Amino acid sequence: MGVVWEPPLSDEAAEWQKVARETAQAHFAPLAEELDRVQRYPWEHVTVLVETGLAGLYVGTEYGGRGAAFDTVCAVIEEISRACASTGAIVTAYALGASPIVLAGTPEQKAKYLGGLAEGRAVSFALTEVGAGSDAAGIRTTAVRTTNGWHLNGEKIYIGNGGASQYYVVFALTDPAAGTRGISAFVVDKDADGVVIDEYADKMGLRGTNTSNLKLDTVVGDEALLGTINKGMGLAMRTLNAGRITVAAQSVGVALAAYDVGSKEAARRHTFGTPIIDNQGISFPLADVATRITTARMLTHHAATTYAAGGDVSILGAMAKLDASETAHKAVDLAVQIFGGDGYCKPCPAERLYRDQRILEIYEGTSEIQRLVIGRAVKASST
Numbered sequence: 001m002g003v004v005w006e007p008p009l010s011d012e013a014a015e016w017q018k019v020a021r022e023t024a025q026a027h028f029a030p031l032a033e034e035l036d037r038v039q040r041y042p043w044e045h046v047t048v049l050v051e052t053g054l055a056g057l058y059v060g061t062e063y064g065g066r067g068a069a070f071d072t073v074c075a076v077i078e079e080i081s082r083a084c085a086s087t088g089a090i091v092t093a094y095a096l097g098a099s100p101i102v103l104a105g106t107p108e109q110k111a112k113y114l115g116g117l118a119e120g121r122a123v124s125f126a127l128t129e130v131g132a133g134s135d136a137a138g139i140r141t142t143a144v145r146t147t148n149g150w151h152l153n154g155e156k157i158y159i160g161n162g163g164a165s166q167y168y169v170v171f172a173l174t175d176p177a178a179g180t181r182g183i184s185a186f187v188v189d190k191d192a193d194g195v196v197i198d199e200y201a202d203k204m205g206l207r208g209t210n211t212s213n214l215k216l217d218t219v220v221g222d223e224a225l226l227g228t229i230n231k232g233m234g235l236a237m238r239t240l241n242a243g244r245i246t247v248a249a250q251s252v253g254v255a256l257a258a259y260d261v262g263s264k265e266a267a268r269r270h271t272f273g274t275p276i277i278d279n280q281g282i283s284f285p286l287a288d289v290a291t292r293i294t295t296a297r298m299l300t301h302h303a304a305t306t307y308a309a310g311g312d313v314s315i316l317g318a319m320a321k322l323d324a325s326e327t328a329h330k331a332v333d334l335a336v337q338i339f340g341g342d343g344y345c346k347p348c349p350a351e352r353l354y355r356d357q358r359i360l361e362i363y364e365g366t367s368e369i370q371r372l373v374i375g376r377a378v379k380a381s382s383t
């Protein structure tokens with residue numbers, strides 16, 4: 001019986017959590033160290049994700065997927081991230097790319113792009129540009145109507161699963177004078193003329209994932225427009241509202257992994273004739289981390305089930321991401337400390353988790369941006 005709280009999962013979520021746990025332990029955990037060391041995208045994991053149904057878990061059954069609920073997806077992301085943070089991030093990026101299509105795609109678009117995901121042809125979410133990360137309204141990529149279709153021109157950076165994904169949901173200015181009310185979303189095929197993916201980031205952590213830029217000087221047809229013209233910013237924000245909960249689930253997975261290795265090492269390692277866990281200097285921070293993981297997991301589970309039930313998660317999702325990613329920060333920091341010198345050196349799992357964790361406080365909205373979102377809500381409810 002573990003100390004950290006276990007969420008009361010639905011039968012469906014419990015079943016898929018078991019599949020994810022067995023799959024992750026058999027296939028993903030054994031490669032986690034190597035992927036980090038050589039910085040390699042694990043295509044063999046993609047094959048396993050497709051074969052087990054985990055790749056198309058949240059894709060509707062009518063499109064070849066399993067039609068699982070959002071809280072099931074989060075339970076799976078947590079489990080995979082606990083075994084291999086990079087593979088967990090790949091699955092999280094699947095959800096982020098697929099989400100705008102789930103939210104706004106036509107039946108034809110869903111059949112093409114979501115059906116592809118179930119077979120391993122993923123979709124990436126391409127919003128960020130140089131100078132337009134937190135302030136996403138500052139994007140400069142344009143989509144200009146021509147006689148041939150829409151001419152997309154610009155450059156996206158830091159695209160999760162970049163190069164590995166077949167399709168990209170690109171946010172571009174269709175009415176530059178209208179600001180955030182002049183942004184639209186388009187789906188772009190990486191094999192189209194004028195689409196170039198290069199410059200892969202050499203990252204601190206999650207080194208088994210691809211993070212690339214995306215250069216666009218290409219023409220797409222009307223069928224590439226996703227959702228309503230000039231409503232793309234709202235679509236991006238709705239996507240991120242859900243995406244933040246998946247990052248919270250990822251964070252809980254990484255925190256649990258650090259807590260697992262840290263607490264075991266604290267019981268194993270002896271100094272001055274006793275296990276180091278017998279010192280309150282070690283057991284109290286472990287107690288704090290177990291408590292923080294429990295509350296972060298509760299919040300994440302609540303946000304996931306709320307979203308699955310159609311509830312508003314614009315604040316709840318920000319809170320879950322903020323709390324879970326900062327809990328993961330505490331957990332990896334403590335794990336490194338418990339391992340002592342070994343924790344500072346490769347190939348200690350605590351050292352890898354310490355680097356894998358850091359991005360969780362940055363992507364899909366930094367901790368400052370989550371506080372900004374929550375702070376604005378506090379103000380709105382107080383005036």
Ligand SMILES: Cc1cc2nc3c(=O)[nH]c(=O)nc-3n(C[C@H](O)[C@H](O)[C@H](O)COP(=O)(O)OP(=O)(O)OC[C@H]3O[C@@H](n4cnc5c(N)ncnc54)[C@H](O)[C@@H]3O)c2cc1C
Pocket residue numbers: 093096124125126127128131132133134135157158159160161203211359362363364365366367368369372
């Ligand atoms: C590995 C990785 C994967 C990514 N995946 C994707 C992806 O798949 N798709 C995608 O579109 N993007 C992706 N991103 C981009 C990511 O979402 C952005 O890097 C992130 O949102 C931060 O934007 P920025 O880097 O431009 O930092 P900036 O916006 O320049 O922020 C710099 C610092 O200033 C702080 N700051 C900014 N504004 C405020 C404010 N008003 N108040 C207080 N502090 C503030 C920020 O919190 C941060 O600490 C990824 C990035 C990485 C590194």
